[in-house]
Amino acid sequence: MADLGSITLLLSLALAVYAAIGSVVGKWKSAPELVISARYAAYLTPAMLAISTGVLVSAFVNHNFELRYVTGHSNLAMDPWLTWVAFYAGNEGSMLFLSLIFSAVSALAIWRAPDEVRPALPYTIFVLMSITVFFVAVMMTMANPFFELPVAPADGQGINPLLTHVGMFFHPPMLMAGLIGLGIPFAFGMGHLMAGQTGDEWVDTARAWALIVWATLTIGLLLGAWWAYTILGWGGYWAWDPVENAGLLPWLPLTAFVHSIMVQKRRGMFRMWNMALIILAWGFAMYGMFMNRGGPVPSVHSFGQSTMGWVFLIFLGANLLGAFALFFWRYSSLKSAAALESHLSREAAFLLNNLLFLMIALVTLWGVLYPLITDVFRGVTITVGRPYFDVVAGPLFLALVVLMGVGPLLPWRRASGQSLLRLMRLPIAVGLGTAMISVLLGATSAIPALAFGVCGMAATGIAREWAKGTQVRHNKGESYPAAFVRLVSSNRPRYGGYIAHIGIIMVAFAATGSSFYGVQDDFSLAPGERAVLGDYEMEYIGATTQIKSDRIEQRADVILYKNGEFVKQLHPGYAFYPSFSMAATRAGIRQTPVEDLYILASEFSEDGRALFRLHINPLIVWLWLAGPVMVFGTVVSLWPERQKAAVAISTLRTPPPTAPVTT
Amino acid sequence: MFTRTRRYSETTFIFLIVSAIAALAACSTSNLPLPEDQLRAQALDKSLICPICPGETIDRSQVQLANQMQAIVREQVEDGRSDAQIRQFFVDRYGERVLASPPKEGFNLVMWIAPPVGITLALLVLFLVTKSMLRQGPTPALRPSNASSEHDVDLEAYLELVDKELGERDDPPPPAEKPDTEGTA
CATH class of the missing domain: 2.60.98 (Tick-borne Encephalitis virus Glycoprotein; domain 1)
Structure with missing residues (x-):
């Protein structure tokens, strides 16, 4: 049986290599048959990896202790349902998991690729399959799950007890899928750069995949918090642990990306910026995998310590070098179709949003890397922990929530200061009211009162947008629920985004309450x-x-x-x-x-x-409830729209402009 | 729920949101009268790393050493030693890495100063870059978003009404076709 696993691994590697090379060579030599056969090879790769996966699962279930991996991560007493966890408890299994997920999602992305990304698809396939080749090759050479022991022991060593928790059923796979999944929008971006398609062809597809990855990563992070809360016995859910940070880091530029890609979608702007963001996000994702596979910093997450981390670091470096080389090669053709018209516009708000997300990522990275710096320059080992991150990242997150209250009220192109003030009157009033009431009722210091106020302000901004649109439709004769549902479905990317924003406000709210009043x-x-x-x-x-x-x-x-x-x-x-x-x-x-x-x-x-x-x-x-809310928002945002109606409805596409609120 | 006038519905909204958020916030902020010493000790726990656990502060770590360190913290707080003295006590024994974050002094100032300086610089650069972008003149209109799945016949008239209700719009009507996508050879 184990031989079957090894053989299918080898086959998947061969198929992935063929798909990567075949599609590019086929494109160069204008040989469509070669491109098509490469595509079929890309479809077959996950099938082969699925067989390997099946072999490993059956080895676990049948207690086949000839396999070193099965011996190391299970025993006779283990419940069969824990096989799911044991499967990715170590390097070998998680590499197989990563390869399977990535190649399967790649196949799906290739199969479902819409017409506008077809011209660059051979290059996209090349990037996707090269990533697959890396993972399968590293697994086969450094962490082969089908390595057989000379003598099978009577019983295995059992599973890491910290993993036997419901949270562990979903947290690691979601996080791993989210990290590796970032490779999909990255591959579309790189494929289009290689093909010289530097316009907006890749935008819709990349946005869709980026949102799916975003939701996966968000849920992965929240599940991790939940796991920490119930099993690590801290009484807390987030510790700015190096590996937690490694999961958060790609989330930040990815969140920036799903915002700024909207600007390219609507205005043809930020073309370079979006490319740069997705490269950064993928870089951080690989950094995350590097930290998980045995990074240099001690952490509660050091499950799979090994030298494999360094291979990831080299891969990360090669990817960043290659991606930025491509980027600068195509630099001159990545010009925006439009220019910024005002600092007081939605475009500018998106830019500021992007900057804040990147700043959080950079200060976090700075905190993670600083101990290495002192180690080198002073020879002193130090720790950079919660006090630093709370003080430095906290205000930036708060600024983002403020921006979340203001940004959506700004129209595209330009706004007038007066109309913005008029629109902001209500949210600001509610924010101040919330802050004051929380002070009156016992808030002891200014920061949490400010944070609650900001949450109130942002929530009001969104609630008012909904209320206003619903009211207008209701006045036209629709019942309130129907008016609300139709309002949301009239511009799904926007209103889905608002729902996700509500989730973020819930996170901010919970974080404020629990960190200041515990x-x-x-x-x-x-x-x-x-x-x-x-x-x-x-x-x-x-x-x-x-x-x-x-x-x-x-x-x-x-x-x-x-x-x-x-x-x-x-x-x-x-x-x-x-x-x-x-x-x-x-x-x-x-x-x-x-x-x-x-x-x-x-x-x-x-x-x-x-x-x-x-x-x-x-x-x-509220932190746990935020997860479903954010996923729901993502689903609404992504829900396919019927294309024919698009033009007729385009009158609704703009945000409610600078309207007088009172009559 | 809402009534006919928008002003009224707005007031309702203010009221609903303020009371909901404030009520939750307020409930969560009830202060418990814990003794001063205990709060100090707990704050100290959060600033000290357990030397044998991976990056966990002693208030979070479950190992025995962390519990012993907590006991020492409480003893010393009772003896009236200052926070700085207590932290130094642990630094002398375990080295600087026992502190959850380095003190804001000496070489470590670099770590604390870099983020605010970096953020300020980044904001400045963003402002200057966007300012230079502003000079580049007007631009093509918005693309039509593929906005809705509705296709009521009434919708057009109805959307006009929406627009009227919302006041004059900043944007010109969308172009009939998608604007140019140059560079897509």
């Missing part, structure tokens, strides 16, 4: 004793210890009261995995829209005494 306290309790934090009271009933085949679980029984009334029974505790000498916490969480009560229990002693840490984490639930 409270925690520690208690050492004997069974029967109680602890009080705020309005909450917790009674410790007792602990239970369960010895399972792979772990020792200790759980506390606690009863939670709020204002003296029974709320819920919770079971915080942890599991110790002797074979990994690793403990995984399971927090007891009681979630409400206002706050979470978060309980950790540890250090259970013989007499039943245990240590408890209680957190009150305000507004956390």
Whole structure:
């Protein structure tokens, strides 16, 4: 069986090499048959990798410990459903996963390529398949999942316990798919540069793929936060850990890209800029994979330490060099079809948005790289952590939320200052109101009050846009729900974007509440004793210890009261995995829209005494709710539109211009 | 819900949004009376890295050393030592890397100063570049966005009404054809 896996890997490599070379040579020699056969090879590559994947999965399920990878990441006691996690728990499996996902999505992108990207498609295929070749080749030479041990052990080593969590079912694959998926819009951009198609042919396709990747990456990041919150036992969800940053870094230029590509779509501007952004985003994505595959900085995520990281670094360098060489080769033909007309215009707002996203990416990168600098220049090891990132990136994120409130109100081309002020009156009033009320009701410092105010302002801007459009349609005789739905479907990219913005405001809201108003306290309790934090009271009933085949679980029984009334029974505790000498916490969480009560229990002693840490984490639930909202916004934004109606409807395409709000 | 006049619906909106956001924000900001010393100790926990765990602060790390360090922090806070003294205590033992972020002094000032300087410079460059772009004169009109899937017969008239309601528009009507896409040989 394992041989079948190795053979299909080899076949997929051969097919990918053929597809990459064949499509370019076919284009050069004007041999369409060669291009077409290359395309079929590109379709067959994921099929071969799917067979390899199937072989590895069946090796896991059948406990085929002849395979080193199966031995290293599973054992007889492992639930079969954990195979999904074990599959990508190490380098070998995650490389196979990355190759499979990338080649499958590439095949889909090639197959579904619309007419306007066809002329450059051979070059796009070349880029896509070259990336596939890299991944498959590295996997085969440095991390072959089908490597067979000379003697099969009786049992495997088991799976990393931190991975046995629902969050891990989706966080790593989503994040990996998001990182590698960035290669798709990148390939379309590079393909068009190679073909000399420097206009706007690639825009719609690249935008669609970029949005899909954006949603995937966003969900991946949120799931990671959720996993950290429930299993790492911090009471927090984001730590500016080097690998977290590596996931965030590509997200930032990608988010900038999905904004600025709209300007090219509508105005033919920012052509160079969009190319540069997608190159940067892909660069950061590869940096992310490099950090995950054994980067130089210690992290909670160092699952697959190996020398493979350095191969990624070289690949990253080669990609950036090649991409920017192409970029400068085509530089002169990447001129905008239009010029900026005013600093007070939607185009300018998009530019500022792009700048802010890039700045966040750069200051984050600076914080990640600075320890290496001191190491080299001073020979001192230092840490750059939360205090730096909070102080430096926080204000930039806040500025982005402000811009989110203002930008959508600006029309294309130019606005007048007066009309903008008139439009901003209501959002600013609401923002100030929110800030003031949060101060009156207990906000202790200016920064969170400001942040809440900004959230209020941005939310009002969006809500007002919706309300106004709906009202206008309602006045025409549509019922409110129908008017709202038709309003949204009248310009999906825009209103879908607004929905995603609501999600971002929810994230900002949750981040403000939880980072400024979290409270925690520690208690050492004997069974029967109680602890009080705020309005909450917790009674410790007792602990239970369960010895399972792979772990020792200790759980506390606690009863939670709020204002003296029974709320819920919770079971915080942890599991110790002797074979990994690793403990995984399971927090007891009681979630409400206002706050979470978060309980950790540890250090259970013989007499039943245990240590408890209680957190009150305000507004956390909004962070988790933001995920579905952002995905929904992306789906709305991407929902295909019926082309025929496009021209007739184009009167609605502009944002509500500088209209007097009151009559 | 809304009534006929827009002013009224706006007021309703202000009210709804302000109260919803403020209510949530306010609920979350109720301050708990924890003792001063404890808050100080917790803040110190967040500024110290557990030396044996990968990049985790001692308030987050689950290992025993982190717990011991927390206990030392509390002892020293009780003894009335200052934050700087307590941090120095750990730096003396574990080196600078025990601090979650380097202090704003000496060589490390570079790290703290670079971002604001960079951001200011970038904003300046963006402003100057866009200013030079502004001089390049007028440009082709907007492209039609492939906007909607609706095709009511009434729609045109209806959209005119929308436009009227929204006041005069800044944009000229869209061109009948897609504008030139030059350089697409």
